[in-house]
Amino acid sequence: MGSSWFDDSMSPSSPVTVTVTGAGGQIGYALLFRIASGAMLGPEIPIRLQLLEIPTGQKAAEGTALELQDCAFPTLDSIAVTTDAAAGFNGTNIALLVGARPRGPGMERGDLLQANGAIFGPQGAAINDYAADDVKVLVVGNPANTNALIASAHAPDVPASRFTAMTRLDHNRALAQLAATLNVPVYSISNVTIWGNHSAAQVPDISHGLLRQPDGNKIPLVQALAQKLGGTASVEQWLEEVFIPRVAKRGAEIIEVRGSSSAASAAAAAVDHIHDWVGGTADSWTSAAIVSEGSYDIDPGLISSFPVRSTGSGWQIEQDLELSTGVRARIDTSLRELREERDLVRSLGLIS
Ligand code: NAX
Numbered sequence: 001m002g003s004s005w006f007d008d009s010m011s012p013s014s015p016v017t018v019t020v021t022g023a024g025g026q027i028g029y030a031l032l033f034r035i036a037s038g039a040m041l042g043p044e045i046p047i048r049l050q051l052l053e054i055p056t057g058q059k060a061a062e063g064t065a066l067e068l069q070d071c072a073f074p075t076l077d078s079i080a081v082t083t084d085a086a087a088g089f090n091g092t093n094i095a096l097l098v099g100a101r102p103r104g105p106g107m108e109r110g111d112l113l114q115a116n117g118a119i120f121g122p123q124g125a126a127i128n129d130y131a132a133d134d135v136k137v138l139v140v141g142n143p144a145n146t147n148a149l150i151a152s153a154h155a156p157d158v159p160a161s162r163f164t165a166m167t168r169l170d171h172n173r174a175l176a177q178l179a180a181t182l183n184v185p186v187y188s189i190s191n192v193t194i195w196g197n198h199s200a201a202q203v204p205d206i207s208h209g210l211l212r213q214p215d216g217n218k219i220p221l222v223q224a225l226a227q228k229l230g231g232t233a234s235v236e237q238w239l240e241e242v243f244i245p246r247v248a249k250r251g252a253e254i255i256e257v258r259g260s261s262s263a264a265s266a267a268a269a270a271v272d273h274i275h276d277w278v279g280g281t282a283d284s285w286t287s288a289a290i291v292s293e294g295s296y297d298i299d300p301g302l303i304s305s306f307p308v309r310s311t312g313s314g315w316q317i318e319q320d321l322e323l324s325t326g327v328r329a330r331i332d333t334s335l336r337e338l339r340e341e342r343d344l345v346r347s348l349g350l351i352s
């Protein structure tokens with residue numbers, strides 16, 4: 001393995017190199033088959049997979065690579081498994097940073113950030129030195145926003161806008177809860193936003209959301225919910241007591257019911273994030289954590305979730321949305337958490 005078995009005469013495009021860290025873990029297992037099958041970049045694009053693990057996860061990643069080979073995906077050009085960051089990120093166009101250090105018993109937030117700094121700092125530096133010029137990075141491993149900040153700080157030659165963190169799972173969870181409540185297809189809902197940190201302090205915001213009705217007309221989601229729940233006051237109560245906590249704490253709910261954390265849904269969200277970043281968003285915006293340039297009074301340099309669209313070349317923040325007092329207060333709480341994490345990693349010397 002490691003060599004290309006894709007015959008050039010069969011390929012209309014040159015291969016895209018995709019690096020996945022934590023490839024031996026449970027998200028890796030759900031993610032790699034979708035990437036290799038063409039779900040992320042389309043059926044015309046050959047994929048060169050580079051799987052980066054630590055020694056304890058190497059065997060599992062090698063086993064997954066054998067299974068990937070056995071799928072005989074026409075889009076899969078080659079697979080290499082490595083524990084060497086330079087080899088793992090060599091020439092990579094798309095880097096999915098999934099592997100991270102989970103919070104162990106008795107670990108404080110500072111310990112967690114320190115342990116992850118030891119992973120994401122060197123990985124950022126390796127991306128800086130070995131990745132392709134057009135590299136795009138998605139951090140999935142938690143705490144995702146701050147891990148992305150650390151990686152970006154170690155990659156001075158890569159534009160900060162190429163380092164993103166995943167809030168697409170939260171976004172998809174919000175869409176799914178709305179669709180279930182309104183008893184409508186999920187694709188009829190648009191312009192929902194997750195703001196802030198990928199944590200329990202995230203801000204699911206439906207105030208600009210739209211529902212496309214069977215006749216094609218769009219109405220505000222708030223109006224559709226008021227009809228369903230019996231008035232605007234009931235919508236406010238539902239948002240506060242049901243919707244926001246359900247979306248923000250869905251990860252804990254999955255662990256309780258399933259016995260382990262979200263894997264396939266996280267993988268699907270990672271595929272959606274890269275698919276839309278590279279291929280462009282359709283008629284709705286989506287949510288992604290990207291570096292702030294100051295929009296919505298979010299501190300420049302912080303990696304925060306925003307409403308974003310892509311035309312294929314990069315994420316653009318949807319500007320000038322009016323924020324209610326309630327949404328603004330929640331964003332400020334989420335921002336305080338992001339600032340605390342940034343200040344902590346700065347005090348630990350993980351960023352300057
Ligand atoms: P697993 O513990 O199943 O797998 C993690 C894998 O990463 C392991 O195989 C481990 O050997 C590997 N790893 C650890 N350090 C590494 C390093 N330095 N380089 C390369 N590989 C390394 O965890 P899994 O369930 O796959 O979750 C992975 C991460 O995703 C966790 O941090 C988790 O918290 C995070 N999540 C993020 C989500 C998001 O929406 N942003 C949602 C799902 C998930 O909770």
